[in-house]
Amino acid sequence: MVSEPVNVSEFQELARQALPKMYYDHYAVGAEDQKTLEENVKAFHRIIIRPRILVDVSRVDMSTTIMGYNTSAPIMVAPTARHKLAHPEGEVATARAAAACDTIMALSFMSTCTVEEVASSCYAVRFFQLYVYKSREISALMVQRAERNGFKAIILTVDAPRLGRREADIKNRMIAPQLKNFEGLISTEVHTDKGSNIEAFVSGTFDDSLSWKDIGWLKSITSLPILIKGILTCEDAIKAVEVGVAGIVVSNHGARQLDYSPATITVLEEVTLAVQGRNPVLFDGGVRRGTDIFKALALGAQAVMIGRPVIYGLAAKGEDGVRQVLSMLKDELELTMALSSCCSVKDITRRHVMTEQDRLHCRL
Numbered sequence: 468m469v470s471e472p473v474n475v476s477e478f479q480e481l482a483r484q485a486l487p488k489m490y491y492d493h494y495a496v497g498a499e500d501q502k503t504l505e506e507n508v509k510a511f512h513r514i515i516i517r518p519r520i521l522v523d524v525s526r527v528d529m530s531t532t533i534m535g536y537n538t539s540a541p542i543m544v545a546p547t548a549r550h551k552l553a554h555p556e557g558e559v560a561t562a563r564a565a566a567a568c569d570t571i572m573a574l575s576f577m578s579t580c581t582v583e584e585v586a587s588s589c590y591a592v593r594f595f596q597l598y599v600y601k602s603r604e605i606s607a608l609m610v611q612r613a614e615r616n617g618f619k620a621i622i623l624t625v626d627a628p629r630l631g632r633r634e635a636d637i638k639n640r641m642i643a644p645q646l647k648n649f650e651g652l653i654s655t656e657v658h659t660d661k662g663s664n665i666e667a668f669v670s671g672t673f674d675d676s677l678s679w680k681d682i683g684w685l686k687s688i689t690s691l692p693i694l695i696k697g698i699l700t701c702e703d704a705i706k707a708v709e710v711g712v713a714g715i716v717v718s719n720h721g722a723r724q725l726d727y728s729p730a731t732i733t734v735l736e737e738v739t740l741a742v743q744g745r746n747p748v749l750f751d752g753g754v755r756r757g758t759d760i761f762k763a764l765a766l767g768a769q770a771v772m773i774g775r776p777v778i779y780g781l782a783a784k785g786e787d788g789v790r791q792v793l794s795m796l797k798d799e800l801e802l803t804m805a806l807s808s809c810c811s812v813k814d815i816t817r818r819h820v821m822t823e824q825d826r827l828h829c830r831l
Contacts, residue, residue, distance in 0.1 A: 546576070
């Protein structure tokens with residue numbers, strides 16, 4: 468008899484047991500040698516928490532605001548694709564779980580439930596993630612649908628002009644389902660003898676000419692605030708502020724794009740220092756513990772996004788599994804805050820963590 472998971476990492480094994488190998492591999496693997504995938508998690512282990520003592524922590528308040536919206540904790544559901552491969556109810560189940568946990572969900576452009584199905588499933592604050600297609604009118608139509616259905620922000624993913632080399636998908640000849648959002652607009656069914664049909668689809672549809680000037684185009688077709696997801700350097704963070712986006716997401720696409728790109732937690736502070744408070748900075752990549760969330764907040768993130776653990780919870784136990792994952796992370800964050808003498812999110816400061824770079828400076 469399988470024991471109940473006591474942390475979010477244990478949901479991964481439950482998901483592996485529940486899913487066909489093709490689908491589990493699709494969610495779990497990273498690009499090429501998967502060094503960045505490994506480092507996304509391990510880099511957190513090298514950051515030390517510096518707890519304070521003798522502070523009244525009888526009440527710990529994790530509530531905060533994300534892009535001006537109140538939420539129970541600095542945690543969001545990251546935009547991840549094709550939830551129906553994990554569970555028959557797909558993104559609708561994820562949306563209900565997020566709403567029950569008072570957590571903002573970002574819906575993927577590549578979702579297997581429609582924008583309308585997710586919007587009508589429950590009342591909640593939601594953001595919409597966007598890819599730009601070569602057929603710009605399709606992307607524009609999706610933005611309009613999201614806006615019409617009450618989504619509160621657009622998250623533009625900018626780190627995928629082409630699809631990273633995901634070798635498990637190639638070996639498994641990964642076949643993705645048709646996406647209902649695009650029925651009547653474009654076929655997402657691709658036949659190829661070269662491996663993954665997802666790779667073939669992306670190469671034929673994603674606009675690899677997308678550049679900074681196109682932020683103006685996106686701003687011209689929506690009144691929603693725009694966040695850029697995929698920033699890893701101070702140079703791009705400064706550029707994002709200059710073109711007038713409303714927020715930044717530090718992300719390496721779950722280590723699924725460019726292998727040997729940096730683990731996101733190692734560049735978070737570089738980005739937040741460059742932004743200098745002019746834009747909110749969200750964080751994505753490798754979060755598996757409440758201590759990870761605490762570390763990201765100490766290094767300047769306003770909130771973190773949770774990707775794979777949500778999928779694993781969905782695969783293992785459906786909507787209830789997603790609720791468990793989010794609740795576990797919230798409980799762990801609250802405990803970490805209490806043991807570090809932080810009664811609110813605002814109490815978490817840079818002085819609460821020591822990075823590898825800090826330790827190097829101490830030795831010099």
